[in-house]
Amino acid sequence: MDKRLKFNEPWILQRADPYVYEKDGWYYFTASVPAYDSIVLRRAKKLADLPQAEEVVIWKKHESGPMSKHIWAPELHYLEGKWYIYFAGGEEEDIWKIRPYVLECQGQDPLADAWVEKGKMQRADGDEFSFEAFSLDATVFEDAGDYYYVWAEKVGVGKQISNLYIAKMESPCKLATVQVLLTTPDYDWERVGFWVNEGPAVIHHGDKLYLTYSASDTGVAYCVGMLTATSGTDLLDPLNWRKERHPVLQSSYEKGIYGPGHNSFTKDEDGNDIMVYHARTETEIEGNPLYNPNRHAHLMQVQWDENGKPVFAYD
Template sequence: MSDEKSLKYNEPWILQRADPYVYRHTDGSYYFTASVPAYDGIVLRRAGTLAELSGAEEVMVWKKHESGPMSYHIWAPEIHYLFGKWYIYFAGGEAEDIWKIRPYVLECSGDDPLTDEWVELGKMKRAAEDEFSFEAFSLDATVFENKGEYYYVWAEKVGVGKMISNLYIAKMESGNQLKTVQVLLTTPDYDWERKGFWVNEGPAVIHHDGKMFLTYSASETGVDYCVGMLSIDEDADILDPRLWKKERYPVLKTCEKLGIYGPGHNSFTVDEDGNDVMVYHARTEAEINGDPLYNPNRHAMLMKVKWDEAGRPVFSYENK
């Protein structure tokens, strides 16, 4: 049974770790990775329980290059076990062009991702007939499985000026190759997705009772950062954007009363008893010193995911 007393919900769990991602492996062990404040590499930690992750040793498994691709702004890593191997998906820029953010892939064929070798596979590969994906600012890739197929979802900017960050989806052929042309899932339609910047990013998927729910983050990374949601039936055509239902309002946002500001860029896992848990980052101060992107005080937090009578997730700070 999980040790409820040692887990703290909706308060800082792992300090200064933004874009937190938790994966529970088939052997029951938990892996944690996140963006580190220096944006200079990828860290992993492993533990037998969620509670133990906060104190687990952190290992830098990969460091940024000195120049060229993958040499600046190493962001939002996720670790997945797919096609019989370990993969880390992350985004990175170039020292010579720090906003040339693109999605990259690392692969580990060994059993232990903390100690075995990680091989760089370069940029994620789009489908042969796809001329558009990963040509512009692209980041925050996640992978999910449905009915034996793997899907890749990412954020990419389009347009001119400040540009607009949309979410796209494609089916995967392998760990670093897409099988289908990109499909637009969501663009910032509403006012709460357009604060500071027009942004949809940070996708994460959770399954429940025959349905899938895809959360994402919206607006700039300060107090206006919040979480939106799409949903679809598992039996539907996942690549038909018309079948995804988008929520009109955010499902999680700043709570001044509790001192939780700008929640977002979440992932999902389960505790040792199989209960669903959202892992997200948030700030504990309303006023941010300097550029929000370079302020280190985005902390990883946990929230219990409850389910209503209609089988929909309820994200509430009251979920203790």
């Protein structure tokens, strides 16, 4: 363990929805920037060096039309020999028309090589529903040789509900199967301010898959829930996922950590599992929480109990 790593305190300031990807001995970091106007990347050989690493703007929003407003929650993935970035964006003319989009890198250096827009993520043939409404926070994971795409999408009328859906991928830019509902906000802790499930992330441990997600509005009530499935089973069968009754991570007034959520997972140089999440350091939020910049990236070492289940603890 790098002794310079500090846990459960601001690590990279004003970077919400933090995402870390490790490949070939390099750690890559991206996140939502407060202006919601671009996608940034930085890299370092060690997690502890990422806060000081140079940040590169690899893509900027359009002036109008799709991808011109609310550029949110980018994730970097390496699939089929190429780098991809999955992100969500709205339109200047319709700022809540949030949809998922894909960028593809034209070389092997994601910080220096050109990125091209692949457009909106494509749903499967015969799927009439996916990405028709407010859709964001896509993540990609692999199990038993197949790649899966998990995202949040709103349904209903009036005060819309944000659910999590899963589909198998045909290619890095297209789904192979129609959407399957994974989780909807069932419990009171998922319904504070808004009824929300969003921000999925997956960690493998033993023969299990653990999918964390974020719930409720983005203030102090924001928290992390979890689903569990067994690797190699039919992950498109919602009955193969078990949902936790209570949040697995929430605000701590004792520690001064508020609204933890929208995490990703990585490993440190010694192979320890690390959760990368954002949180606030104050309870009183000035202005609209969505536009307050003080969501900071934090690190937490994941513990594992005697049953091989993850424990997310501030201690």
